[in-house]
Amino acid sequence: MKKIFLMGRSESGKTSLTQALKGEKLHYVKTQYTNTDDDTIDSPGEYAESKHFSVGLACFSFEADVVAIVQAADEPFNLFGANCHSFIMRPLIGIITKIDSPYANIPMVRQWLINAGCERIFMINNVTREGIDELLEYLSDDLEPMTLEQAQFKQSIGLNEWDPLPEGVEYPKEIASFDR
Incomplete structure (x- = not known):
């Protein structure tokens, strides 16, 4: 199983995604520091939201097999610039969460992830587990x-x-x- 590093804005659904990937019941937990286990690295949203902490994202990416930008479908703005994959020496994927939100703008968020350089984009609903199996299948393919x-x-x-x-x-x- 590939180890995935999740980065994104606060409340984009990174910790809930981690729980969904493990098959756990979803419960709110504010990520205060970078949590790592065998298969996931979950970072606080503040790392992506602050210039002072953003360098930590690049450092943590070296511990993972794949890096994921997690963005909610109802995000009002994008934190990640075009071609941000250039500083990450790992495959970069995009994960769109909260796809059932009444304020979702999936085409706009998808374009942000494409512009960032994501090789593949997954549509996820952490509550209903829609898209979780597809992401798990991608992660189960071990790297050669x-x-x-x-x-x-x-x-x-x-x-x-x-x-x-x-x-x-x-x-x-x-x-x-x-x-x-």
């Missing part, structure tokens, strides 16, 4: 183990280490196998 040399090779041809090799491209023979 690779050596440092294999990662460096991918980078040398302009790929991220999580990107598949293009059709017809193979690792050089001396780094082709992975020995644990």
Whole structure:
């Protein structure tokens, strides 16, 4: 299971999402500090809302396999600028929560996440668990183990280490196998 790092504005649904992913009953908890367990890293919304703390988001991202920007469908504004994925060396996904809100503007929030550089966007309702199974399926696909040399090779041809090799491209023979 991939470890996911959740970042977003206060009250965007990050902690409720963590509870839903674990199959727990939803209950309000104000995240006061970064919580981490085997599969999730849940950060306080203040980290994304303050220039002073936002550098912590980049630091915590190194502990995860995938980074998720969590935005409620009824958010009045966007905290994350275009191409913010450039400082995150992990796959970046978007998660839209509160999709049942009467004030939801899903097309606008989806565009914000696309502009930020999210590779994939999930629509989630933490209460009804709509979309949770799809997100869990994505997280259950383990990343292929690779050596440092294999990662460096991918980078040398302009790929991220999580990107598949293009059709017809193979690792050089001396780094082709992975020995644990």
